[in-house]
Each structure stands twice: as C-alpha cells, then as structure tokens.
Amino acid sequence: MTIASQLPVIPIILPLVTAPLAVLMPAEKWGGRLPHVFTTLVAWTVFAACAAILHSVATVGPISYHLGDWAPPIGIEYRIDLANALVLTLVSGVGALVFPFAHESIRSEIDPRQVNLFYAALLICMAGLLGVTITGDAFNVFVFLEISSLSTYALVAMGANKDRRALTAAFNYLVMGTIGATFFVIGLGLLYQATGTLNMADIKIQLAGDNNRMVEAGFAFIVIGMGLKAAMFPMHLWMPNAYAYAPSVVSAFLAATATKVAVYVIIRFIYTVIGADFAFAPAAFAWLIAPLAIAGMFFASVVAIFQDDVKRMLAYSSVGQIGYMLFGVSFGTEQGLSASLVHLFNHGLMKGALFMAAACVMLRIGSHSCNAYAGLAKRMPLTAAAFIIAGLSLIGVPLTVGFISKWQLLSAAFDSGRAWAGFLIVASSFLAVIYIGRVIELMVLKEAPKDAPPIKEAPLSMLIPMGILVAANIYFGLNTELTVDLAERAAHALMGAGR
Amino acid sequence: MDLLTFIAERYNYWIFIILMMTGLYIVIARGNLIKKLIGLNVFQTSxxxxxxxxxxxxxxxxxxxxxxxxxxxxxxAGHGAPEGAHGAQALPGKDALGVGAIHADETLHEDFELAGNDLATLTGETHAAPHAAPEPQAIHSAPEGGVNDALAAPDLKIEDHAAAAADAVHQAADIIYSNPLPHVLILTAIVVGIATTAVGLALVVRIREAYGTIEEDELEAADDVAEFGAPPAREAAA
Incomplete structure (x- = not known):
C-alpha cells in the first residue's frame, strides 16, 4: 500500500477533495492570491501524477487500478493504456498552465466575490475531465462527465460580469449538454441490457461480436450523446456562444480539453467497448461520422471567416478541427486513428495558446472583437507573436504541431486509398489560412486607432504559461517522438483490442 | 392480435418512449426557460x-x-460473495445483514454464495435487521415495494423476527431478487438530474435579473439590440 500503487487515483481524488478547501479560504489574504496559489499547486501535483502515469504506461504497460480493491467487473476499474494516458497528460498539462495563468485575467473579468468559487469550479471541472478519461467503467464516464459539465455551466455563466449573454449561453449549453448526457445514459442502458455489465472491457467480452438492434441502438445513442458534448457538427450550436462569452481563461481551458475528452470517449467506445469489427461500425463510419466530419470541416471554417469576434471565430474553428479528428477516426484504419489521437493532442496545444492570447488582449484592451486586434503587433508584441505562432500551427505550417497532425492525417488518407479525403483536408486548411490570416493581417499591417490609449504588454504571470504552450507547439512539431510514437502505439493497442 | 400482444407486452418501453419524446418536444418547442427545464426533467425521468x-x-x-x-x-464455506474480491472470509451475522446485503445483491448477475452464517447467529442478530434495513430499502425502492415482511416492518417484535427468519429459511431457496444495479445507477442519475435542475434554475434567476424576462424570443431580441444597436426589424416595420 504505497503511494506509487495508488498513483492512478491521485488525479481524481486530489482536486475533488481540495476544491471545497479553495472555497473556504480567506479571499483577502495575500492580495487574494491564496486560493489561486493553492489550486495552482494542486494542478501541478495532478500534472506530475499524470506524467508519472504516462511514463509508467509507456514503459511498463497498461495500468489497471481497482477502486476500493473491488475486483472488476463488479468493482469500478480505472484502466489506463496509452490512449487515455496521452489525453490525461494533455488535460492535466493544460490545467497546470491555465491555473497560474488565471489570476490576473480572472481578477479583471469576474465578480471578486466569485474568485474562490471560480478556482474550486475549475478544479472540479478538471477532475471530471480526468475522471472521464481514466475510468474503465462505462457508467463512471457519465458521472464524471456530469461533474465536469455542471462546473462548466457555472464557469461559463461567470462571464456574466462582463457580458450578460454569458447567462443565456450557459443555459443553452446546459440544455444541450444535459440532452447529450441523457442520450449517453440511454445508450449505456441498452448496452447494459444486452450484456449485464458496465465494465468496458467486460462489455466487449460479453458482446463477443454479437450484433443486434439493441446494441446498434445503444451505439447510436452513445455516439450522438457524445457528439453533442464534443460539438460534432451539426450539434455544435451551444459552443460558439459558450466559448465567446465565458471568461477568457475558461474558454482557453475548455477549448483545449473538454471537447477533446468527448472525442476520446467516442474513440474509446468505438474501439474498446463495441469493437471495430462490429458490423455496424463501418456503416456508421461511412454514412454518419465521415459526412458530418467533412461538413463540419468546411461549414464551420466558412462561418469562422465571417465572425467579428475572435473568440467566437476560434470556437467555430474548433468545430472544424473536431471534424478533422472524427474524419481520421472514420477511416477505420490504424493510421487514421493514430492521426486523430495526434491531432487531438496537438489541437489542445494550439487552441489553448490561441485562447490564452485572446485572454491577454481581453485583459489589456478589454474586448475580443476583431477591431481590438488592429496594430496589436506594435502594442503587445509578445502576445501578438504567440497568437501568430499558434495560428500558423492551426493552419498547419511546417515546424509546428499543426503540420505534424495534418501530415499524419494526409498520409493516413492516402494510405487507405482515400485521395479525395486528402484533397478535402488540404482544401479546408486553406479556409483556416483565411480566418487566421485575417486576424494576423489586422495585427501586423493595420495601425491601431489614433486615439487608442497606450497599453502595456500582458503581465508575466500570463506570458510565461502562454509562452510554454507556444514553445510546446514548436517543440512537438520538431520532436515527434512523444506524440506520434505514443499515438501510433496507442492506436495499435486500440485496434488490437478491437479485433 | 399478435401485434397487439407485442405492443401490450412491452408497455413499459412505450411509456418510456412517449415520456422521452414529450420531454424532448417541450424542450424544443417551448420558449419559456422554466418550461424548457421542466421538459428536460420529463426527458431525464423517462x-x-x-x-x-x-x-x-x-x-x-x-x-x-x-x-x-x-x-x-x-x-x-470458502465462497463468500461480498468479500470475494479480497478472498474468502467469513462474516459475522450483523455485517451480513447490513453491509453484506447491499454488496451481495449488487453481484446478483453473478452466481454468488455467502458463507459463514449459521441460523443461530442469524436469528440472534435479527434484531439488528430493522436498523440495518431502512437504508437498503430506501435505496432499492423497487416497483413492488417492500415484499419482505421480516425486514419491511420495523415495529415487529424480536420474537416475530426470529420466527419470520426461520420461516424464510424454508422458502429461501426459490427467492428471486430483482436486479438492484439499475436502481443504484438511477439513484446516481437522479442526483445528477437534481443538480442539473438546480444549476438551470439558478441560471434562470440570473437571466431574469439581467434581462427582466425569461422568454427566449425576448431574450434574443434583447441580444440583437445589444449586438447591432438597433431595434429588431419587426418593430421597425410596425
């Protein structure tokens, strides 16, 4: 009973237990920094634990942790293989950067009385997302999903201090998110009725390639429910407003993690729970997931071009990027799956950095409309540089992570004999050139309005986390050992389990 | 006739589907935010x-x-279900009645056996049952209610319990339990549903404070004014 053997439960239990403590802390001491410093330390501990888990999984092999020492399939099992270790590291890593980043931005954007609650809710949200990722129990996924979603609704609504539309955005998100979660539960019920078990691996064994209407219906409910949470086109309607009006820090955290986790759950259910050899899966790939992914890639990117609000533009861009991930999954090949996992990780890095830059602009200029970005390269050179690098990464310029994921997607498309798919990926990337290029043009070529007051660069507490994330965008673009190799091994393991 | 039987035999699913669709319809069709939340509740309850x-x-x-x-x-001996995960272990009677009853039943879809209790311990400890029982009863409020007299009636005297327990032993072999696991899952889902409703209602209160209305079309009109700085076209035309 050493700490090391309890490692898998630390990322879940620590934030859940410490979140109420953050609420109880005196808000006035240390200039209101106490809850901030405390939750930052928690987030770093969680990240350290997740990195240790990733290291252990990569070197030793999958971890199976029995909660309360009850053996699966009766007890709840935390099962960590490479795929979810990668997502765990992404979520906790973004968390570890967002928490130190939050202080200045939050102080200017939300009601001072809500600061403690904000940190607690963000911690719970992170715990929920990590829980969804780590668990090997299907119903546990639902519980953690709702833990993270409920705190997300509250976090989005906190943006009401700046713009009251955050309230309606949060309400719409709540309605859509609850419908999605309930669909997911119906799907689980059907699978449970067919198998009598809730452990993911055990469902797979009990199904034994069995194919009937009930399992098909369950599969459909789960994909649609999770598609709602993942903002899969055309179920993304909650997302642009929620990301645009939420506090900037919340947008940065959610854009980098929440939708990725939902995509991960779709991948997990397709491969580990139902199995890729399930007769219904190829039809779902060809007629549901691929067309919607393509539609999302183009439609959302085109809409993004016409947005006047940078945060909303980035949100629409996320819908398109989710399309890329699902498109990769829909190839049904190991390479496609691996490309999806790489893009899932990389997109978290780029969107996190972009939204962080938007948060810096929001702090200093007080707006996230496009006009606020005019002449930004002179007014806030570092923030503008971060936005440009992350934006180029989003487009897929070489030397950035975006290039790696596009490259992986393209080679997966060509290797599976889908040259047309490769063409579509490149074509939709040009749309990204337009919407990112528009903002870059404003920042670099336009002059700031004459009467604009002089502004300072963003504070160091925000620049450093943003800088780390931007550096990660370049580092993982040059050194692909961690992401691509791990994703390939993860995809191999997932496909192997699916056979 | 076959079709009618087919429909009638599955009446619970029909109720579920009708309620689900009603709830979903309310969520989509109603503009009032409170009504939307009620629709969401009907949907979840189904x-x-x-x-x-x-x-x-x-x-x-x-x-x-x-x-x-x-x-x-x-x-x-040697096959204790509740502690089966930890290895075979005999349980004292009281635990078997209290904790054991909860955990053992969760394993019902497995083939399980409980060891280590003889009748003497059991009847001696039966007075513990009424205290242990209310919790499982509350949790597993099954459709047909408390069937088991021995545990369902807390005001029975101890001798009655002993007698009931002894009687039960004779019938026990052919007792079939309903599966408690879905009930436990739904308890969790109910808690989630309550939390969602609470957050939703809190948001409605805030929306009402900020906008002065909870009708969706009026909210959208107010947002349009905020965004474009002009009254909606409809009013301008009128």
Missing part, C-alpha cells in the same frame, strides 16, 4: 423509468436481503 424497468425480473422481489436466503444458497 430514462429513470427505463432503467428501473430493465432491472425488474419476473417474479423477483425487492432486492432486499431475505433472512435465511443466504444460508439456503450457501453450499459450503
């Missing part, structure tokens, strides 16, 4: 009903421990 109905086993009783049942199932 799923609860679905889960509870799949846990029902024909002829099964409420998944509450029937005194003596475990002994009838025990074919010998």
């Amino acid at each position: 799923v609860f009903i679905y889960y509870i109905s799949i846990g029902k086993i024909t002829g099964g009783t409420a998944p509450i421990y029937v005194a003596g049942d475990m002994e009838a199932r025990a074919h010998g």
